[in-house]
Amino acid sequence: MTAERTLSRRSFIKATGGASAIAAFGAPAVLRAQTATLKTTAWGGKWGEVMKATVIPAFEKEFRCKVETVSAFPYYPKLQATPKNAPLYDVLHSNTSEQWQAAVEGLVEPRIDAKNVPNIADVFPYAVSDKMVGVSMFTSAIGFGYRTDKGIVAPKSWKDLADAKFAGQRGSYIIPVNSLGQMHLMMLGKVYGKGLTDLDAAYKALEQLKPIKTFDFTGQMEKALLSGEVTIGVLHDSGIYRYDGQNQPIEFAAPQEGVLALEQVLAVTPGSKVKELAYAWVDFMLRPDIQKPLAEAVWYSPSNRKVKLDARYDAKLYNTEAKVAQLIQVDWRWYNERKDDIDARVARILRG
Amino acid sequence: MNGRPLDLARAAYLTVNGAIVFFLLMPIAIVLVFALNPTPYIAFPPVGVTLRWFVKFFSSPDFMSALWLSLRVAALVVVLSTTIGAMCALALARGNLPGARLLTTLFLSPLMLPAILTGLSLFQMLMLAGIGRPVWGLVVGHTLVAVPYVLRTTLAVLANFDRRIEEAAAVLGANPARVFFEVTLPLIRPGVIAGAIFAFIVSFDQLPISLFLVVPGGETLPVVLLNYIRFDLDGAIAAASMVSIVLALTAVVLLERIIGLRAYVRL
Numbered sequence: 001m002t003a004e005r006t007l008s009r010r011s012f013i014k015a016t017g018g019a020s021a022i023a024a025f026g027a028p029a030v031l032r033a034q035t036a037t038l039k040t041t042a043w044g045g046k047w048g049e050v051m052k053a054t055v056i057p058a059f060e061k062e063f064r065c066k067v068e069t070v071s072a073f074p075y076y077p078k079l080q081a082t083p084k085n086a087p088l089y090d091v092l093h094s095n096t097s098e099q100w101q102a103a104v105e106g107l108v109e110p111r112i113d114a115k116n117v118p119n120i121a122d123v124f125p126y127a128v129s130d131k132m133v134g135v136s137m138f139t140s141a142i143g144f145g146y147r148t149d150k151g152i153v154a155p156k157s158w159k160d161l162a163d164a165k166f167a168g169q170r171g172s173y174i175i176p177v178n179s180l181g182q183m184h185l186m187m188l189g190k191v192y193g194k195g196l197t198d199l200d201a202a203y204k205a206l207e208q209l210k211p212i213k214t215f216d217f218t219g220q221m222e223k224a225l226l227s228g229e230v231t232i233g234v235l236h237d238s239g240i241y242r243y244d245g246q247n248q249p250i251e252f253a254a255p256q257e258g259v260l261a262l263e264q265v266l267a268v269t270p271g272s273k274v275k276e277l278a279y280a281w282v283d284f285m286l287r288p289d290i291q292k293p294l295a296e297a298v299w300y301s302p303s304n305r306k307v308k309l310d311a312r313y314d315a316k317l318y319n320t321e322a323k324v325a326q327l328i329q330v331d332w333r334w335y336n337e338r339k340d341d342i343d344a345r346v347a348r349i350l351r352g
Numbered sequence: 353m354n355g356r357p358l359d360l361a362r363a364a365y366l367t368v369n370g371a372i373v374f375f376l377l378m379p380i381a382i383v384l385v386f387a388l389n390p391t392p393y394i395a396f397p398p399v400g401v402t403l404r405w406f407v408k409f410f411s412s413p414d415f416m417s418a419l420w421l422s423l424r425v426a427a428l429v430v431v432l433s434t435t436i437g438a439m440c441a442l443a444l445a446r447g448n449l450p451g452a453r454l455l456t457t458l459f460l461s462p463l464m465l466p467a468i469l470t471g472l473s474l475f476q477m478l479m480l481a482g483i484g485r486p487v488w489g490l491v492v493g494h495t496l497v498a499v500p501y502v503l504r505t506t507l508a509v510l511a512n513f514d515r516r517i518e519e520a521a522a523v524l525g526a527n528p529a530r531v532f533f534e535v536t537l538p539l540i541r542p543g544v545i546a547g548a549i550f551a552f553i554v555s556f557d558q559l560p561i562s563l564f565l566v567v568p569g570g571e572t573l574p575v576v577l578l579n580y581i582r583f584d585l586d587g588a589i590a591a592a593s594m595v596s597i598v599l600a601l602t603a604v605v606l607l608e609r610i611i612g613l614r615a616y617v618r619l
Binding site: 039043044045046047048068069070071072073074077078081082083086088217218219220222223224226227 | 391392393394395414472475476479480482562563564566568569571575576578579580581582583584585586
């Protein structure tokens with residue numbers, strides 16, 4: 001039995017057909033006439049499956065174009081190595097950290113004008129805040145994943161991870177390579193110090209978390225929780241909810257200090273030769289009829305406030321003004337400028 | 353009394369060798385257990401036996417297209433790197449070339465550079481030249497790092513080559529082409545074949561170069577696997593690993609059976 005909603009191409013196109021027809025009718029004639037190719041980055045896993053099976057074919061049909069997706073990392077160095085007037089991607093889909101790296105170098109447009117992407121008018125403010133590049137189409141909430149079969153009370157605070165009973169049983173990430181680990185470090189600064197940028201407090205708090213198991217990817221953390229290798233770990237809500245209905249003894253806890261936002265960001269490259277199509281893609285991805293099935297397939301919180309989720313998802317995802325108020329966004333530009341120093345310091349702390 | 357120290361030495365020898373074999377094979381055993389275990393995570397002892405991860409792997413269009421692409425690229429790389437590597441080795445060993453040592457070092461240099469730098473450099477070159485990322489770019493990248501293996505193994509065989517055999521053939525009336533195909537090639541074949549096996553494995557498992565050179569929508573198996581484990585670290589990865597191991601072993605066994613590698617190695 002699986003909690004993930006299965007979605008056939010037929011049912012998807014049927015469900016989105018009406019809206020697609022309206023959008024296609026309203027789309028610029030130039031878009032409907034061309035057969036251009038849009039190049040974009042893409043995630044793998046269930047996200048990639050849904051994109052390939054339904055979303056991309058629907059876009060290709062509607063805009064009479066071809067969409068080429070690339071899921072081979074790393075995106076940012078490849079974009080760096082490509083001439084700006086002939087970028088490797090027309091749309092960069094990545095997390096916010098990487099988007100800021102690209103934006104600082106002028107490799108992606110930092111802002112998207114609502115005139116080009118009308119659906120931006122309907123997104124929650126966090127999706128286009130000053131902490132963002134481009135627009136966030138979805139977000140996950142980073143808190144704790146924990147085992148429910150070990151007599152553990154649901155953690156309420158980020159400080160609970162330091163509880164002595166979790167020594168050697170707590171998990172986080174290899175900070176230099178994982179943005180969740182980086183955000184967790186900043187959150188330590190907030191809960192133990194003066195704020196997200198209080199690195200001294202963060203380093204001291206990190207020292208207190210030893211011994212701690214660290215992982216490269218969230219997928220590894222999920223399996224470590226499932227196998228009982230760790231009993232509590234820093235994880236995004238979708239990494240727990242995807243096992244919903246599978247009778248697994250794991251649950252998500254949102255600390256009272258707030259949850260960190262792990263945004264799925266889209267930004268357009270300035271040198272794209274198919275810019276109109278790139279904006280159309282961003283607009284398409286923000287459409288409620290596209291956001292709903294994707295959100296329900298992978299348990300991501302949609303950024304378009306008009307999306308009406310089924311009750312099961314509506315109860316858990318961050319899709320109301322009150323819920324998104326709990327999201328904490330970090331200043332990635334600030335972090336990236338200090339990353340090398342932070343990496344060196346963190347390595348010393350965790351090695352010692 | 354006399355035999356005891358010898359027995360102890362033999363026991364120590366066997367223990368050390370056993371430990372080495374255990375160290376080498378243990379990861380494969382763990383992968384096999386993970387591939388057959390029904391739980392979607394590594395659990396020991398295993399709770400049962402299932403083929404669901406193999407079914408998932410073989411029924412996934414993404415995995416299958418990646419596997420097929422990896423096999424096709426590796427086959428091309430074997431042909432190209434074997435031809436180029438063997439010809440280079442012959443030229444370097446026989447050609448009386450000025451600066452032969454320097455040239456040898458140059459040909460082996462792809463092994464000295466981190467593969468990720470080689471991949472990035474090739475990627476930049478293709479982009480700046482406006483070529484994009486064709487499949488042949490991927491093949492060229494893999495060939496670049498596979499050639500040194502063929503070169504090294506062929507040079508090793510050529511170092512012990514008795515040229516009088518070739519001279520005898522020539523004296524008996526064989527033209528240079530016949531000498532090459534009927535005398536030289538059969539004698540250097542063990543080195544060439546060993547290099548070809550390395551080339552296949554290097555290409556099939558190649559990740560750093562492929563990360564930069566894969567074609568949109570056409571990703572090799574290691575790239576797909578890396579992308580997969582970022583989101584789904586389940587037994588399908590272990591099943592894919594077992595398939596890779598079996599393919600590599602099959603290649604070696606087939607070559608041994610068809611060409612009789614063992615007989616040549618004894619030379």
